[in-house]
Amino acid sequence: MKRPKNRLKNLENIKIAIVGGTGFEKLFKNAKWLRLGTPYGIPPPIFIGRIKGKNVAFLPRHGLNHSVPPHRVNYKANIYALYEMGVERILATNAVGAINHDFKPGDIVVPHDFVDFTKLRSTTFYDDAPVTHIDVSQPYCPEVRKLLIETAKKLGLHAWDRAVLVCTEGPRYETPAEIEMFRRLGCDIVGMTGIPEAVLARELEMCYATICYVSNMAAGIQERLTAFEVSKVSKRVLPKIEQVLIETVKALSLQRKGNCPCASTLKDARFK
Numbered sequence: 001m002k003r004p005k006n007r008l009k010n011l012e013n014i015k016i017a018i019v020g021g022t023g024f025e026k027l028f029k030n031a032k033w034l035r036l037g038t039p040y041g042i043p044p045p046i047f048i049g050r051i052k053g054k055n056v057a058f059l060p061r062h063g064l065n066h067s068v069p070p071h072r073v074n075y076k077a078n079i080y081a082l083y084e085m086g087v088e089r090i091l092a093t094n095a096v097g098a099i100n101h102d103f104k105p106g107d108i109v110v111p112h113d114f115v116d117f118t119k120l121r122s123t124t125f126y127d128d129a130p131v132t133h134i135d136v137s138q139p140y141c142p143e144v145r146k147l148l149i150e151t152a153k154k155l156g157l158h159a160w161d162r163a164v165l166v167c168t169e170g171p172r173y174e175t176p177a178e179i180e181m182f183r184r185l186g187c188d189i190v191g192m193t194g195i196p197e198a199v200l201a202r203e204l205e206m207c208y209a210t211i212c213y214v215s216n217m218a219a220g221i222q223e224r225l226t227a228f229e230v231s232k233v234s235k236r237v238l239p240k241i242e243q244v245l246i247e248t249v250k251a252l253s254l255q256r257k258g259n260c261p262c263a264s265t266l267k268d269a270r271f272k
Contacts, residue, residue: 014048015254017057017082018245019197020093021066021234024058027051027242031058036084040076044068046085052250057087061193070170070192076122079200088256088263089144090201091248092194092210093241095234096165097218099179100188105233108157108240109212110148111165114139115187116195119169123196125203130270134203135261141207143260144252148211151247157240163188165212167195176220190218207262211244213237 018024028049035045044063049056059078062068082090096109103109116123126132152159166182168174170192174182182190189212201208215233216222256263 013254014055014057014085015088016054016091016249016252017059017085017087017089018091018093018249019059019061019078019082021060021062021095024060024093024242024245027058027246028056036081038077038080038084040080041074043074043077043081046081051246054249054252054254056249057082057085061197071118071120073193075197075200076125079197079204079206080125083204083206087206089141089207089252090209091144091148091245092197092208093245094165094191094194094210094212095215096189096191096212097173097179097216098188098214098221099166099183099190099218100163101221103160103163103188103214105214105216106237107214108152108159108237108244109163109165109189109214110145110152110159110161111163111189111194111210111212112140112145112161113164114195114198115164115166115182115185116199117166117168117182118195121169121196123199125200132203132266132270134199134265134269136199136202138261139198139202140209141260141262144207144209144248147248147251148209148244151251152211152244155240155243155247157244160188163212165194165210166190168192174219179218179220182218189214202262202265205263205265207256207260211241213241
């Protein structure tokens with residue numbers, strides 16, 4: 001897929017984007033916002049601002065006021081809009097439940113792999129010819145992952161640097177039996193929004209990594225799950241996540257130097 005010509009002449013050099021829940025736009029002072037149309041639909045408003053002297057885009061995954069449930073998020077429109085703007089690196093955030101008993105609410109996790117248990121989502125940009133099979137041996141950009149982990153630890157935060165994230169369809173929480181199955185499969189955390197976001201970014205040769213925060217123990221590990229509990233933990237942890245994002249953006253080079261597989265994903269991915 002050929003990257004379209006950037007139509008945003010007054011907003012050039014936006015190489016970094018943050019994708020997360022509503023509220024992260026507060027990272028920007030005097031942020032502008034815009035709406036973009038894509039071949040896959042219209043994503044939520046995208047906020048444009050500066051962090052540590054760099055132009056950064058923020059896309060609220062669930063729309064303004066968190067109005068779109070995880071199974072209805074238009075992931076293809078969201079990722080393609082950032083691609084259309086010229087973004088090359090995405091820092092994502094996800095709230096997750098802990099399957100691994102060593103993880104606790106409030107912990108920060110930077111996953112290294114995922115398992116996809118979604119059911120109804122459109123998971124690829126390549127439904128037609130040329131038939132395209134991307135390599136996801138390293139599902140998350142190793143360079144961005146490394147920087148997120150180093151930044152979190154420099155800030156004195158307890159961050160798990162390896163974890164398998166399983167993504168479920170939602171919007172309901174998982175059953176205890178499902179969580180036990182995921183545990184036996186080797187999964188550490190569970191969420192509803194990480195996939196197909198990571199895959200779509202890779203298909204467009206964009207670097208993508210996510211920093212997750214544990215908002216609760218998964219079903220069967222604690223007696224009951226509530227959205228109120230998730231929200232309560234989120235309010236406590238989000239300032240820490242915001243600081244990690246700010247410092248990661250500060251350290252992240254605007255130029256990719258070939259230290260990850262992301263920019264060359266489509267090389268040898270197609271049948272000739």
